[in-house]
Amino acid sequence: MGKATGFMEYDRQDKEAEAPKSRIRHYNEFYTPLPREEQERQGARCMSCGVPFCQSGEQIMGMASGCPLHNLIPEWNDLIYRGNWEEAYYRLKKTNNFPEFTSRVCPSLCEAACTCSLNGDAVTAKANEYGIIENAYKMGYASARQVRVRTGKKIAVIGSGPSGLAAADLLNRRGHSVTVFEREDKAGGLLRYGIPNMKLEKQVIDRKLSIMEEEGIAFVTGCNVGKDRKADSILMEFDCALLACGASRPRDIKVPGRDAKGIHFAVDFLKSTTKALWANEMKPKDGTYISAKGKRVLVIGGGDTGNDCVGTVVRHRAASVLQLEMMPKAPEHRTEENPWPEWPKVSKTDYGQEEAAAVFGQDPRVYETTVKEFIKDENGNVCKAVLTKLEGRRDKKSGRIIMAEAAGSEYTVEADLVLIAAGFLGCEPYIANAFGVKTDERGNAATSKGGYRTNAEAVFAAGDMRRGQSLVVWAIREGREAAREVDKSLMGYTNLNIQ
Structure with missing residues (x-):
């Protein structure tokens, strides 16, 4: 090659x-x-x-x-x-x-x-x-291609993130009639409201969605299935339902002072900026979003979402930004214990951290550190955070290394805005309960071993809702594989070739 x-x-x-x-x-x-x-x-x-x-x-x-x-x-x-x-x-x-x-x-x-x-x-x-x-x-190669033959089968896809869209795309191509339900005002799921414009401009999503609509897929936005519409009515109208609602339940930081004003989940913060940009032609107006302008920002979480928060608050013109990472800093290069072709467990500096370093003169990340307490001012707003250093210790029962508080290592930093980017705990219970779908010990929709069928009749699950928080590329794979299983259940066989 x-x-x-x-x-x-x-x-x-x-x-x-x-x-x-x-x-x-x-x-x-x-x-x-x-x-x-x-x-x-x-x-x-x-x-x-x-x-x-x-x-x-x-x-x-x-x-x-x-x-x-x-x-x-x-x-x-x-x-x-x-x-x-x-x-x-x-x-x-x-x-x-x-x-x-x-x-x-x-x-x-x-x-x-x-x-x-x-x-x-x-x-x-x-x-x-x-x-x-x-x-x-x-x-013009990527333009819409009409589906010539329809099977007469109707499928509801709940959730319009990458997994739901991938399944909808394949099932529609197969000839089934597909309707995608999205609780937000616009389709795209985490692609639209979980990933900032700097990484994925929203017109790129709309360009593809318009092609999918032209090819016959119906999108129903602003409809929160399980609340706005009952699951029973979905199953009465459609031959089956595929739940692709994501792992949208954020992990919280349960420490004293958590109820202070000015503490937000990262996903809510990022969503507010994206919506303000869209509504105001890429020039968000004050009061239309959670603003970091002039504030001392504390970002809790060192992953991609935490980095996205850093890049966004820099654009808001924050006064400062500090990003906490519980784990030690990864090595600069592969170690002997991490040989190719394994995924390289090495330190990387992403776009947001590069930008913060350029503006404030240093990398915003602090490693082996977490929050012990939030402190409020007289109006109930967060004004400071008590941080503590962590150290690796071997757990006696499991034998695993865990990060534990280092005695006497507390120190206080000023913070007017706190963004929690500590990951997600699984799907939101109301959607699983609405369809009678059992969840596993991690809070994800439980499915058949190696498959996508849930315990509920004619209900399937895929993407982060099934596997937990993951990458867009994994969500697309899940949607493709789920589409094949849905197709086989409806037709008795499948000719969807996904690899």
């Missing part, structure tokens, strides 16, 4: 990012795509390796190695190297319903497992994917 000696002849060239101090002036995506000629040269770096781990999606030491969608990466790298962009698009779409999303927000599991990365720089698979899908829109 690619040019046999390309990986030796050409250096890796990736999309260039706008400088941090420049991009924080706006909320748009800030990467400049590679020119077509350079993109084809990057495709040439794919090295015809004997085992393409990039597309394996296998679990190694409990972590995914390579693309969970089994994207045919060597094939479309070769095709763009040879200038056959149209065929590259068809190979990409064979395994991925939404490359316009994954090429922007995926953490590139494929590149981490690229054979080139063993002794050098990985192939720019993510940038190549972006080039393929954007070229397809430009040239």
